[in-house]
Structures are given as structure tokens and as C-alpha cells.
Amino acid sequence: MNGVLRRLALAAVVGLTSASALLASAGAQDGAPSSKDVSLRVMSYNIQHARGVDGDVSVHRVAHRIAESGADVVALQEVDVHWSTRSDLRDQASELADLLGMHMYFAPIYSFEPGYDPENPGGEGSVPAPPGAEQRAFGLAVLSTYPIVSATNHELTRSVGRGPDRGEVKPIPGFADVTVNVRGTRVRVFSSHLQSGDSEQAAAIRTAQVAEMLEIVGEDPIRTILMGDLNDDRSWVYGTLDPLFDVLDDGWERAGHGDGRTAYLPEPDRRIDYVLTSPDIGVTSVEVLLSDASDHLPVVADLVVRR
Template identity: 25%
Template sequence: MHEARLPRTLEAAAVLLFLLQSVRVLFSVLFGVIYDTIFEEVIPLTAAGGILLAVILAFLTPLAAVRRRERGASLLLTTASIAALARIPVTINQPTIRLWSSIVVIGAAGLYLSTLARHHPRRLAPALILALAADQFLRTAGDTFDLALRPWWLPVQTALAVGVIIAGRRAQQGGGLGTGGGSPQDHPSGWIEGLAVGSLLFLETSLLDFPNGVARWSGTGYEVVAPLLMAVTLLPLIEPVRRGALRLFRGALGGLLLLVLGLVGLAAGRWVGGWIGLAGLLLGQYLLLVSLFRSGRAPTPGGLALGFLLFLVLNFAFAFTFTYPYTIPAFRGMGQPVLLVAGLIALLPALRSTRPETLRPAATWSPLSLLPAALTLLLTLAFAWPRPVAYRESGPLHVGTYNMHYGYNTTWRLTLEEIARTIEESGADVVMLQEVDACRITSYGVDNGLWLARRLGMHVVFQPTLENLSGIALLTRFPIVTADGALLTSELEQTGIVHARLRVGDEEVDAYGIWLGLKPEERARQLTDALAFIGDRSPALLGGDFNSTPDSPVYARLVGAGFVDPFVALGVDPAPTSPAIEPRNRIDFVWGRGLHPLDASVPDSLASDHRMVITEWDLP
């Protein structure tokens, strides 16, 4: 029995890691499917409905968990093997392949999780924490872009699948049919625990397991957050620390205190912000994970299925806080309340009585078990450490603007590397970016601006416009003197303007990035705000997606404000920029004031759904 615990825990951690990765992939692909169904109308409603039905069925597989222990052991091995094998094609960067393979992984992992909770309840919490830590590690190692979703990872993923199957066989042969201490009847279950697991998965996959998300949400530095978040995530696995926390929060009053402190921490993350907000989020993460061990109860299959459905509902509700102009306007600014509702449900098991066995010391714990955690922390610190910037000290300035479509091309294939190469090949020293996500499950949880900055050896200035996790950004190789930004008046989707004062030789140049709304009256108000924000600063650069053509009032007002269109000034034929495939409209511009235009062009890259604009300017 005891020799089966380690392989069973490793098998469970791997399956849960595959679940976390596949959920992220699924929602990223679904984002494109829903967009193309509703807005582009290129996917029939019946096809989209069939996909959503398959998704719902995949999340209901916990209901199929079996009661008999002998069948449970076989089912664990079977579902773990299916999840591991189906996870291999998830690595392939093709939306259709990723969609269906991730659905299979989720279905198999859901049934595995339900069976594990019934027959090995003590393995559930440590396996989930190991999976969360591994997921954090892989994303931090990739500068927020999961290494396990890169093309070169395919043979590694294949080896991992083989390893999971071997671990499952060893666990089965080792007699791992019990709970790792007592029979399943000794470990009561409850449906509230199932809802809590679903809410916890939502919180982790939307924010708390993402150092970039926690950093943006609280307004703190990624390089500081990453190692701290990893440490807090691993802490509940250290038996003396966990036991001390459980003793502190034992009893009805202790459980209530745990719940209240967890919610206060989650609320402080956004509403207080800064280092206090970061401390609150770290406290919330720790208490959420500790609460997994507190009651000693496992989720029932029905409760877990309800929890998975709740996970779907919470994800759609959180998505509406970003897409409110096109879905439900009442969800504007509701990101924090959605997270607090999820936090409340996730912490409800803390109100149950503490089971005595959760407070007993583990006979096998050794300080040597801290070594893997210490090594993980050191590597996380190294991966998160700021990258050197290849500074450019003098002009001329090569300035571009790029609507990067959250890292996707027109067909919703993830193209971050192609976008980076487009910028790299353009020779741009300053790039204004639009449609920049910093941590959304619908764009793989990547911090687009941070990843591009590290990939290209540049600085990034991010201006959040939606829930602190989506907005616009400015990349630069020039030293930054000051940086700021502002929100623009928006009745529809919130937009903004980002600013960095750059040192170019002995001069200073103000660079601005902007994204204007979809309706003329909205753009008029926003341009008024933007011109007031810019003032009479000169020399100045202004680039972005203006959603306005050269015959528009926006264009005329910019000319009237003293800005120069380099294409017109140089007599260069201005190529259209949108859409990227067979472009028809020129709506992306780089304007200059107090600078001499030297060149302007539109590269033919199809990495995004817009084309990049690249210009060259000399100081006066």
C-alpha cells in the first residue's frame, strides 16, 4: 500500500497538470470559435452548438465514477492513460486539433479526479498543489508562455505520457486501492467540496496561479511576484507548516476566520493594490490551498460535476467583464465581484469541523523533502529575473504600431513568435501595441507585452484598460525617463492611451500609443481626451489603431494638431492595414510632431489580423 503512494501522487499530479493546461487551451480556442460564430458568421450556429455540447459533456464525466474499489483501480489507470495520450496533440499549434484533444483530456481527467477522490482522497490535495506548482514553473520558465505548448515540447510530452502510464501501472501493482490510510468509508465526502474544487480551479486558472496575473491585478512587479507566489503555493506541502495553520484555524471559529481572511485578502488585491494588495492575494492563495486539507472530506462525483459546471459559469461570467459591450453591459467592472463569489464558494468547506487526523504529525516527513521546493524556488527566481535591454542611445527612431489581436492571427492560431519576428525584422525601436492581454484564459494566460519585451530585449509600458488584465502597451529600446497612461472616455469597450518619455541621445521624445473605439462619436470623445493628455509636447510620436480612415474627422483633427502623416509627407503610397488578409482599410497610423519623417512602410506579415506599420524619423 505505502509503496503505491508516491507513483499514485505523481500520476495524479500529472493528470491534473494536463487538466490545467487543457482547460487553458480549450477556452483560448473557444474564444475564436465564439467570435467567428457571432461576429464573423463563418462558423454555423449548429456547429458551435455541437462544440459547446461536447464541452459540457466533458465536464460532466465525474458522474461516471464507479463505487467498487477493484474497478476504481482499473479506471484510474485507464483514464490517466487516456488523458496522458490525448495531451500529446494539445501541443500541436492548430486550433481544431487543440480543441478536440483538450476536450478529451478534460473528460478523462474529470473522471480520473472523481475516481481519485472516491478511492484515494488523501492524494487529491497534494496532487493538485503539485500540478499548480508545475504549471507555474513551466509558464515562468517561458516568460508567461507555457513551455509545454511550444512545438519543440512534443517529444517531451510523449515521454511524459509514457511516464504517467508507467506510474499508473506501478501504483496499481503496488496495491494502491485504499486511501493511503484507512478505507474510503473513513473519509466522508460532500457536494460542497465539489463546488469548492470547481471554484478553486476557476480562481487558479483565471488569476491566482499566474504570477503575471497577480502582478498586473495588484500593480506590482512580475519579477518579485513569481518567486513569492511559487513559495506560497508550495507551503501547504510542508507538513509542519500546514499542520500549524490547521491548528490555528481549527474549530468553527477558526474556520470562519480562515474564510474571512481569505476573502479580505482577495478583495485587497484589486481594491487596495500595491504591495498590500499583493500580500492579500498571497494570503488568499495560501488559505485556499490549506483549506483543501482542513475538513478531510472529498468531493462526491455529483458535487464534482456541479463544481465543473460552476467552473464553466464562472469563466463565462468573468469573460463578460471583458466583453460587456458585446454581451451583457451590466458586467462592466464586475471582475472583482466575480472572483469574490468564487472565493466564497471555494472557502465554504472551511466552515466544516476539522477532522482529527488532519492535525496529526506525519511519521515520514523529513527536512530533506524541502530540497526540491528550494530548487524550484531558485529556478523560478532565475527565470523571472529581468532580462537585459539592448539599449539604443541615439536616432534615427524606427517606430511602429501593431494591433496584435491578443497574440492570434486571423484564423485564431497562436502566433506570438511570428508577431515577435515581424517586429524584429522591421527594425523597430519603439512599437505601440493594441489588443494586448496580460493574463486571460482566452489567450493562454500569456502576458503579451512582457513576453514580447523579453523576447525582443526591450522595455514594456503596459496601460490596462479592462480589469487590469487587458489593454495597450508600448515597447522601446530607448531609455525611459518617465511613463504613464490614462483611460479614455468610453461607453463601449474601455480604451486608453499609454505614454513614455524617451531619451534619444541628448534629446527627449514623447511617445504615445492609442486605441480608439468602434463608433464615430466614441472616437471623437476619445480623441479629445487624448489630445488634452498629450498637450503641446514636441517632439512627439503617436501611433495606434485609430479605427479611422484618412477621410475621417479623426485624421483631420490630428493634422490640425500639428501631427504629420509620414506616408503623405514623403509621397509614399499608403498601403491599407486591415484586415491582414487582403487589406482594404488604412486605420493604423504612426504620426509625428516636431520630427522629420525619413521612411514609412507596411510589412506584409500575416501574424496578426492587422498589418504592422513601420516608420523612421529623425530629430529636428
């Protein structure tokens, strides 16, 4: 079954790729790529454990949307791995990788022993993980058509939402740092999901998370892409993301089409899902794709990586 959906979507991918080529040749602000540059299509997608607008959980529906997009590298948020009955205790990260025929790295934010039910800890009706499961986890993933050569899951400060430490504010895992080999050029890709909420505490935690991410990304990154649900719209008063834009470029500001709103369906009213790039990466097009597979819409960007 490997790559079945990706092959079925080939015609759609060809059409999307042709459209991207037309946009690039029409004189996008970063200019047409040279023969030494590498074109790369990336996606950021908060999949809400594959729960669609209709309430149904469907990994196949998410996979089909990714395949249709033609994305080479995908940063996912809210991915379940044997988490609970809400997603049928399935390993969504591995299933998506298998359906799409892509390499995968999973970076849990929360990870528990197989016998611990995070949605019903110690209560009547707790459901154990299926036989062979090594963890009950929820977090981030990176999918790539290109080989993954290294991967790390960094810690960020969070208000812990599950488990015995629930309610504590402390560093826990949940910032995926993946290096992929794109036709001989190494590209660093991050997937992130920052603290949600509009309280002063939530904004303070996001501010701390941004500072921690920048320590990891570095002051002068090259060939670097940071994607994810950052839970702050640039039009809001908090300004928690502002330091990011001193180091990384907001792809939408460079080449976005439409209003850019990604959450929450059925009537998105905020742009909180981002594709950020180091300044050396060209951005020819960024768009929000229609989908009913989650409460967020996926963001797709066509990039030019300088060798």
C-alpha cells in the same frame, strides 16, 4: 532567452536600415539628418492578442516580425496579460519584451482581479488566472530599445466592452503616454486604440477621444509621436480624426509608400493604423510591412528627431 529573436534578425535589420539610409540620401522631403539629429525607427502594430490569419496564437511570430523590422520603439494594441484561455492566460507584454530584449510599459484598457474570467464571467467553466498573476488585463503596450524614463496610462471615454460596466460610455484607462531617452534626447511616445464601429455613437465617441488626446498631447508638442489603431480612415466621411491633423502630422501623407492599407487581413481595405508626429520631427519613410501574425499589418516609420 532575452533578445534571442532580435539577434537572429540582425542580418535582416541591417538590410532594412541600409534601405532606409538610401531613401534618406535620395532626398526625402525632410532632408538628410544632420550630425546633431537622432534617427529613430518606430512601429505601430495591432497584434489581435497574437492571433494570426491562420487562427493560431503565437507571441513568437509577432516578436519575430518586430525583430525583423529593426524598430527601436513599438506601439502595440490588443495585448493580453493573463486575459483568458484565448491567449493561454499568458502575459504577452512581458513575453514580447523578454524575447526582444526591450524595455516595456503596459497600459491596460480593461483590468480585473485574477479570479474574474472576462470572457466567461461567473459562468460554468470560468478559468482563474495562473498563480502569481496580479491582474487579468487587455490593452496597450510600448516597447523600446531605449530606456523608459516615465509612463502614464491616461483615461479616454469609451463604450465599455467587458466587465460589470459593459455597455456604459464613460472614461476608462487606455492611452499610453511614455517618455523614452533616445541617446540623450527625450521623446514622448503615445500608443492609442480608439473606439471601433461605424455607428453614429461610435463616431461620436471617437470624436470625444480625439479631443481628450489633444488635451493630453498639448497644442504645440515637440519630439512627440502618437501611434495606434485609430479606427478611422481619412477617406471616410466621419472626419473624427481631423482635429489631430491640426496639431500632428500624418507620417503616411509625408513619406508613405504604397496604398497604406493595414486592415483587415487577408484583404486589407482601410488605413486605420497611424504614425503621427509633431511637426519638428522629420519623416524619411513610412511603409506597411507584410505579416500574417495578426488581422492588422504593422506600420513602420523612419524618423529624424531634432535635438
